[in-house]
Amino acid sequence: xxxxxxxxxxxxxIRVRLADRPGALGRLAVAIGEAGGNINALEGFTVxxxxxxxxxxxxxxxVDHQQEVLRAVEALDGVEIIEWEDRTHALHEGxxxxxxxxxxxxxxxxxxxxxxxxVARVCTTIAEDPIKSFDYTIRQxxxxxxxxxxxxxxxxxxxxxAAMPVMEGKAQLFKRFGGVDAFPICLDTKDxxxxxxxVTALAPTFGGINLEDISAPRAFEIEERLTEALDIPVFHDDxxxxxxxTVAGLENALKIVGKKHEDLKVVVAGVGAxxxxxxxxxxxxxxxxxxxxxxxxxxxxxxxxxxxxxxxFAENTNPELLAGTITEVIEDADVFLGxxxxxxxxxxxxxxxxxxxxxxxMANPDPEIRPELIKDIAAVIATGRSDFPNQINxxxxxxxxxxxxxxxxxxxxxxxxxxxxxxxxxxxxGDDLHPQFIVPTAFDHRVAxxxxxxxxxxxxxxxxxR
Numbered sequence: 001x002x003x004x005x006x007x008x009x010x011x012x013x014i015r016v017r018l019a020d021r022p023g024a025l026g027r028l029a030v031a032i033g034e035a036g037g038n039i040n041a042l043e044g045f046t047v048x049x050x051x052x053x054x055x056x057x058x059x060x061x062x063v064d065h066q067q068e069v070l071r072a073v074e075a076l077d078g079v080e081i082i083e084w085e086d087r088t089h090a091l092h093e094g095x096x097x098x099x100x101x102x103x104x105x106x107x108x109x110x111x112x113x114x115x116x117x118x119v120a121r122v123c124t125t126i127a128e129d130p131i132k133s134f135d136y137t138i139r140q141x142x143x144x145x146x147x148x149x150x151x152x153x154x155x156x157x158x159x160x161x162a163a164m165p166v167m168e169g170k171a172q173l174f175k176r177f178g179g180v181d182a183f184p185i186c187l188d189t190k191d192x193x194x195x196x197x198x199v200t201a202l203a204p205t206f207g208g209i210n211l212e213d214i215s216a217p218r219a220f221e222i223e224e225r226l227t228e229a230l231d232i233p234v235f236h237d238d239x240x241x242x243x244x245x246t247v248a249g250l251e252n253a254l255k256i257v258g259k260k261h262e263d264l265k266v267v268v269a270g271v272g273a274x275x276x277x278x279x280x281x282x283x284x285x286x287x288x289x290x291x292x293x294x295x296x297x298x299x300x301x302x303x304x305x306x307x308x309x310x311x312x313f314a315e316n317t318n319p320e321l322l323a324g325t326i327t328e329v330i331e332d333a334d335v336f337l338g339x340x341x342x343x344x345x346x347x348x349x350x351x352x353x354x355x356x357x358x359x360x361x362m363a364n365p366d367p368e369i370r371p372e373l374i375k376d377i378a379a380v381i382a383t384g385r386s387d388f389p390n391q392i393n394x395x396x397x398x399x400x401x402x403x404x405x406x407x408x409x410x411x412x413x414x415x416x417x418x419x420x421x422x423x424x425x426x427x428x429x430g431d432d433l434h435p436q437f438i439v440p441t442a443f444d445h446r447v448a449x450x451x452x453x454x455x456x457x458x459x460x461x462x463x464x465x466r
Contacts, residue, residue, distance in 0.1 A: 004061035005372065006038040007387045009365070011087045012066050013043075014056045019078035025054070028079055032058055035072035036065060053082065096168045097184075131466065134207065134409060143182045143208040143402050145170045146199055148190055150215040151238065151273070153364045154341055160186035163213055170212060170237075170398075177448045178399025180406065182210070192218050196225045203230050207406050210398065211236040216272040217309040231466075233405045233413045239277035241394035244401075244418050245439065246337065246360060247281045248425035249392055252438040253380040257334075257356040261286035265333045265354065268292045269326060269368060270340030271299055271310055278337060279317060281418070290317045291329050294340075298322050298329050327352075334358065338368035345369040350377050362392050380435050389436035396425050396439060400451025407452065408459035409466035417458040424454035 018024040032039055043055040060066045066086065074081055105114055112118050126132045133139050149163030150156075167184030174182035185202070187195060199209060209232065211223055223236040235241070254260065264287055268275050271292040279290055292299040292313055299306065300321045301314045322329045326344060330336060331352045336345065338361040345368045350357060356379035361367035364384040371381045371388050382390035401421050405413055428440045428447055440447050459465055 004065070004370070005387065006036065006059035006061050006065075007385075008040070008059055009088055009387070010060040010062055010066060011040065012058050012060060012069070012084055013087055013090075014058060014070070014073060014084045015053065015082040016056060016073065017051050017053050017080040017082055020051050021078070024052075024078060027076060028054075028056070028073065031072045031076055032056070032069055035069045036061065037069040037072075057087070092165055096165070097171050130204075133204065134466070138181060139205065139207045141179070141181050141406060142206050143174060143180055143210050143406075144185050144199070144202060144206045145174075145182050145210045145212055146185045146187065146195075147212045148187045148195060148214055150190055150213065151219070152213045154366065157215065160188050167212060170210070173395045174210075174399050174402065176399075177395055177442075178403040178452070180399060180402050190218070192222050192225070195222050196229065199226055200229050203232060206232065208233040208235065208402050210402070211238075213238060214273070216276070217307050219273045220276075220309050227412060231411045233402065233410055235398070235401065235413050236273065236277075237394055237398050239273045240413075240418055241397040241401075242274040242339065242362070242392070243277040243281045244397040244422045245392050245394060245425060246278045246362070247285060247419075247422040248396070249360065249382055249390065249439045250282070250335065250337075250358070251285075251422070251426045252429055252433055253335075253358045253382075255433060256435055256438070257358065257379050259334060259356075262288060264289065264335055266290045266335040266337065267326065267330045267333045268337045268339065269344055270294070270338065270363075271313055272339070274339040275337075276309055276313055278339065279313065281422070283316065284415070284419070289319060291322055291333075292317055293326050293329060297324055336360065336368075338362050340368060342366035342368065347373050347377070350374045360392060380438060382438065386442065390438050391442065392439065393442050395442045396447050397421055397451065400424070400448040401455050403448060404452035404455025405459060408456045408464075410459040410464050411466055412464050413455075414458065414462045414464060416462050417455045420454040420458040421451045424450040 029039060038059040039056060040059050041057040058069055060069055073079060105111055122136050126136060145167045147163045147167055149158055149160040152158050152163045152166055163186050164184060167186055171182040171184055174180040187198060214222060219236055223234055226234045266287055268279055271294045275292060282290060299310055299314050300318045300323055306314055327349050330349050332354050334354045335358045341363050350359060358380045359374060359378040360382040361369050362384040367383045371383060382392050384392055428450055
């Protein structure tokens with residue numbers, strides 16, 4: 001039986017035919033439970049003359065566990081599997097988003113205004129004053145979600161086609177939580193010059209650019225160049241969205257353990273786009289003792305294998321010039337922030353940390369350490385997954401950030417706007433603060449409006465409104 005926790009991400013639907021006799025459904029439930037599956041729902045119940053048919057929704061732990069559950073069902077006498085499906089793949093069939101019309105074109109009169117000849121008048125208005133495109137086109141509320149597929153989730157360089165499901169999901173979240181229309185654009189190039197050129201050429205269509213899943217250090221260069229070239233907000237969510245929510249969560253976690261930023265020893269696993277952005281925000285928040293670790297060990301100025309972003313990181317962190325693996329540098333650390341990959345941290349590593357350690361194991365889809373292994377050791381645990389408490393989820397940040405930026409007609413997103421977003425997220429928790437509730441849930445309706453208003457006000461304060 002699988003030792004991992006069942007998750008909706010690996011749920012299956014099994015259509016079974018059962019002999020119509022007492023205890024048949026009970027034996028099915030027992031078999032699934034003994035195989036480690038978690039029955040979430042029974043659907044489609046149909047009684048026939050000599051048998052009954054049932055759709056059973058089962059949460060599993062991984063792909064192998066799905067097959068284990070299916071074998072357990074198949075082994076039952078009087079039970080036949082008619083069909084089964086992986087519910088996550090089924091959900092993605094045909095894509096997850098579509099284009100709809102804002103107006104109902106139901107007469108020649110409306111057509112004459114929405115299209116020819118009336119539309120020419122609006123085109124002329126914009127030609128005379130291009131800023132009017134923010135009044136009379138989708139630019140007012142539309143963001144491009146741009147990726148080259150080189151750093152997708154924890155999967156790495158899987159290409160633009162394979163990145164599309166993530167970008168579609170991002171567009172869904174923009175709409176669901178921020179009311180922002182977003183469109184996925186996956187580019188078949190890894191060349192920073194080409195990406196900058198393409199996005200610059202596309203910019204007249206959009207009110208903002210959300211860069212997504214582009215590997216470091218190219219991501220830094222691409223964002224910096226686009227920010228300079230364009231007069232609309234450019235936001236690399238893997239960097240800044242992750243950083244904003246992490247800083248918000250840590251602010252509340254520190255209240256629980258009674259520690260301050262300036263007194264912390266923080267170890268960050270992963271010195272890519274997210275790791276660098278998180279570290280920069282924490283340094284600005286007052287952390288002075290921060291050590292980054294990559295696949296070659298602790299990052300410090302004595303290493304000769306650092307790219308430009310890691311060289312900056314080395315020069316601004318690790319004041320004691322610690323060297324070695326995570327295990328060697330994590331001793332007495334107050335905080336671990338994982339932005340790398342699965343199973344990098346051991347139980348003994350966490351035991352070696354300071355009292356009441358804070359562990360944010362945020363790698364997706366599999367964290368640096370499973371939360372259940374350290375639930376009795378760490379004072380606060382957070383992950384990047386929705387099936388554990390304290391999900392450090394970018395959806396808490398980016399919809400509200402772009403909502404606020406679009407509402408303010410902002411030309412850029414400033415550091416002050418990012419900090420305002422983090423404080424707004426942390427503030428939503430309020431008096432409900434608890435070790436298992438340091439950040440709001442993704443479906444907390446208060447988050448996006450709070451972030452949007454904080455970002456809008458910060459944009460006004462910074463004088464970056466069009």
